[in-house]
Amino acid sequence: MSTKDESTRDDAVAYPLLAAATGATPSRRPVWFMRQAGRSLPEYRKVREGIGMLQSCFRPDLVCEITLQPVRRHRTDAAILFSDIVVPLKAAGIDLDIVSGIGPVIEQPVRDAAAVAAMPELDPEQVAPVAEAVRMLRGELPAGVALIGFSGAPFTLASYLVEGGPSRNHERTKALMYSDPDTWNALLGKLGDIAITFLRAQAEAGAQAFQLFDSWAGALSLADYRTYVQPHSERVFAALRESAPALPAFHFGVGTGELLGAMGEAGADVVGVDWRTPLDVAVGRVGPGRALQGNLDPAVLMADRGTVEAQVRRVVAEGDAAVAAGATGHVFNLGHGVLPATDPDVLTRVVDLVHEL
Amino acid sequence: MSTKDESTRDDAVAYPLLAAATGATPSRRPVWFMRQAGRSLPEYRKVREGIGMLQSCFRPDLVCEITLQPVRRHRTDAAILFSDIVVPLKAAGIDLDIVSGIGPVIEQPVRDAAAVAAMPELDPEQVAPVAEAVRMLRGELPAGVALIGFSGAPFTLASYLVEGGPSRNHERTKALMYSDPDTWNALLGKLGDIAITFLRAQAEAGAQAFQLFDSWAGALSLADYRTYVQPHSERVFAALRESAPALPAFHFGVGTGELLGAMGEAGADVVGVDWRTPLDVAVGRVGPGRALQGNLDPAVLMADRGTVEAQVRRVVAEGDAAVAAGATGHVFNLGHGVLPATDPDVLTRVVDLVHEL
Numbered sequence: 004m005s006t007k008d009e010s011t012r013d014d015a016v017a018y019p020l021l022a023a024a025t026g027a028t029p030s031r032r033p034v035w036f037m038r039q040a041g042r043s044l045p046e047y048r049k050v051r052e053g054i055g056m057l058q059s060c061f062r063p064d065l066v067c068e069i070t071l072q073p074v075r076r077h078r079t080d081a082a083i084l085f086s087d088i089v090v091p092l093k094a095a096g097i098d099l100d101i102v103s104g105i106g107p108v109i110e111q112p113v114r115d116a117a118a119v120a121a122m123p124e125l126d127p128e129q130v131a132p133v134a135e136a137v138r139m140l141r142g143e144l145p146a147g148v149a150l151i152g153f154s155g156a157p158f159t160l161a162s163y164l165v166e167g168g169p170s171r172n173h174e175r176t177k178a179l180m181y182s183d184p185d186t187w188n189a190l191l192g193k194l195g196d197i198a199i200t201f202l203r204a205q206a207e208a209g210a211q212a213f214q215l216f217d218s219w220a221g222a223l224s225l226a227d228y229r230t231y232v233q234p235h236s237e238r239v240f241a242a243l244r245e246s247a248p249a250l251p252a253f254h255f256g257v258g259t260g261e262l263l264g265a266m267g268e269a270g271a272d273v274v275g276v277d278w279r280t281p282l283d284v285a286v287g288r289v290g291p292g293r294a295l296q297g298n299l300d301p302a303v304l305m306a307d308r309g310t311v312e313a314q315v316r317r318v319v320a321e322g323d324a325a326v327a328a329g330a331t332g333h334v335f336n337l338g339h340g341v342l343p344a345t346d347p348d349v350l351t352r353v354v355d356l357v358h359e360l
Numbered sequence: 361m362s363t364k365d366e367s368t369r370d371d372a373v374a375y376p377l378l379a380a381a382t383g384a385t386p387s388r389r390p391v392w393f394m395r396q397a398g399r400s401l402p403e404y405r406k407v408r409e410g411i412g413m414l415q416s417c418f419r420p421d422l423v424c425e426i427t428l429q430p431v432r433r434h435r436t437d438a439a440i441l442f443s444d445i446v447v448p449l450k451a452a453g454i455d456l457d458i459v460s461g462i463g464p465v466i467e468q469p470v471r472d473a474a475a476v477a478a479m480p481e482l483d484p485e486q487v488a489p490v491a492e493a494v495r496m497l498r499g500e501l502p503a504g505v506a507l508i509g510f511s512g513a514p515f516t517l518a519s520y521l522v523e524g525g526p527s528r529n530h531e532r533t534k535a536l537m538y539s540d541p542d543t544w545n546a547l548l549g550k551l552g553d554i555a556i557t558f559l560r561a562q563a564e565a566g567a568q569a570f571q572l573f574d575s576w577a578g579a580l581s582l583a584d585y586r587t588y589v590q591p592h593s594e595r596v597f598a599a600l601r602e603s604a605p606a607l608p609a610f611h612f613g614v615g616t617g618e619l620l621g622a623m624g625e626a627g628a629d630v631v632g633v634d635w636r637t638p639l640d641v642a643v644g645r646v647g648p649g650r651a652l653q654g655n656l657d658p659a660v661l662m663a664d665r666g667t668v669e670a671q672v673r674r675v676v677a678e679g680d681a682a683v684a685a686g687a688t689g690h691v692f693n694l695g696h697g698v699l700p701a702t703d704p705d706v707l708t709r710v711v712d713l714v715h716e717l
Binding site (some may be wrong): 172173174178182221223224226227247258260261278279280283284287300301302303304305306307309317329342344 | 395460514529530531534535538578580581583584613615617618635636637638641657658659660663665667674701710
């Protein structure tokens with residue numbers, strides 16, 4: 004344990020992201036952007052030419068290059084592993100594809116006990132290319148830039164599997180959840196196992212933190228989140244704390260203003276906040292003892308320079324207010340992923356401004 | 361004034377919805393469902409066969425019949441005028457259509473000062489078929505069932521016009537809002553005028569309450585809502601209070617947990633709450649002196665009978681707690697519109713249960 008504690012402390016000094024995430028004092032306010040590696044960058048569109056999304060997620064050289072692109076360009080304090088939420092499902096052998104303009108499409112949606120029983124497990128060997136990319140990245144990343152691993156959370160993975168793809172209302176998912184809790188819990192248990200295996204593989208290969216994305220949890224009421232979802236996310240965080248205690252755990256979902264406290268309690272060190280809830284309000288819901296991440300509206304980046312600057316300053320001020328109110332740190336980020344139409348120069352200017360303030 | 365006050369008081373006695381909305385004591389807890397008139401009903405699908413959505417909204421006989429269908433079937437305490445959010449825009453002469461599977465499609469999106477200047481006004485004559493439907497409905501509705509009029513709010517109408525149709529991120533809308541506040545305010549001013557004219561036509565024809573739907577306002581942070589949107593919604597409420605003071609004003613948008621206080625302050629007598637925010641939490645944000653409406657998750661209606669009943673009981677209990685905490689009433693509703701796949705018998709059972717509790 005003591006070596007692990009020391010490695011955390013050393014890392015916290017060297018990496019602003021890890022410092023802010025663990026209650027230490029960062030040398031500067033860390034900033035990164037969800038979906039920073041992706042379609043907003045011309046160099047990304049170039050290397051992806053003719054290569055399918057899923058295909059690219061299993062090529063270590065491409066994952067490494069794409070993950071590095073925004074770090075080179077924007078000088079962010081973290082790299083987020085380039086991947087997709089369905090990558091561990093694909094790796095485990097579930098028949099799915101990512102269709103341009105739609106998103107993930109599951110060949111055989113999982114909607115009953117038999118389908119859940121038939122779901123494969125994930126063998127770490129099946130995500131070896133991702134682990135290889137993580138190892139490459141640790142050799143390539145500039146000093147002080149932390150590598151964040153990534154997995155979808157059980158609920159969000161379940162929504163894709165049950166609906167068969169992206170969904171506006173998640174109604175089949177909720178119908179299964181309400182009507183057949185045993186099957187539901189079996190499904191989320193299996194998906195929790197997959198997330199654990201996927202995150203452990205990344206941690207063992209050198210990821211320095213991880214974010215569990217529960218992208219669609221915000222579709223749930225607080226009561227339903229606590230009953231049907233939180234225990235499964237909690238198990239993922241507990242398993243990672245057991246096997247990789249030095250890695251700070253980030254947790255985020257869009258539209259989760261009412262769930263922030265429960266998502267923190269699930270085991271997150273850093274709770275991501277979407278742009279709808281001001282950080283100085285969020286701290287009251289999360290409670291003291293955890294850091295906050297966020298939360299500039301990604302659409303603000305489409306605005307003029309003066310508006311972007313004013314809104315960045317507002318978020319930084321609210322982050323400071325949150326820290327004064329008991330949050331253990333503030334990681335600057337957007338309140339959701341980078342929109343594909345974003346001008347990358349605007350992102351670079353945001354990074355510079357956050358570092359200046 | 362005194363006649364108006366008396367008519368309000370008399371109506372409040374005779375109509376549970378109006379009583380709950382105006383701080384009087386309803387004879388029973390009123391219940392209706394957003395989008396209760398529509399695709400969940402086989403009798404709706406039958407009368408709409410071969411008739412386009414917009415076409416049906418301008419045929420008084422059809423509007424009347426479709427508005428009555430859920431009242432007959434479910435015995436709700438209110439009828440919501442069957443219409444669409446873009447109806448007043450279409451009536452004013454804006455070139456648009458409702459495309460099945462997509463939603464409204466605007467032929468020429470409105471994205472600059474010239475396009476805003478060229479926007480037509482709405483003449484009350486252009487919505488005469490809607491007013492005619494309202495008059496027919498007042499003759500047909502059963503005793504005690506109130507007729508709620510309906511308009512889109514300026515922000516939500518603007519999002520359709522600027523984006524050219526439904527949008528996930530509203531990024532063009534926000535870009536215009538941030539970058540060119542003069543054009544933005546001119547646009548929302550014109551849309552406010554259209555909403556006022558549309559609602560006044562309904563009020564004069566006999567609507568007994570109205571709901572201003574700001575469906576997409578929940579995409580905004582509180583700070584942006586207050587700066588760019590609230591003044592325009594406020595003007596609509598003020599104009600209706602001036603010309604139709606007896607009509608309680610309802611206001612709703614999905615995902616507006618952080619905006620509930622500001623939406624009440626805009627001038628709503630009844631603040632609609634989506635299912636994410638428990639009513640006994642919502643009352644703290646709205647403050648005392650207004651009624652609340654909501655907020656069963658529409659997806660719950662896909663669940664088994666026991667789950668539906670338990671969740672209805674929870675919402676009713678939270679509504680009671682909200683009233684105990686200062687809300688002036690509780691109107692039972694869903695936290696969003698009825699999903700098309702909903703079994704109508706489940707809706708009928710919900711009405712019965714709410715009336716029993």
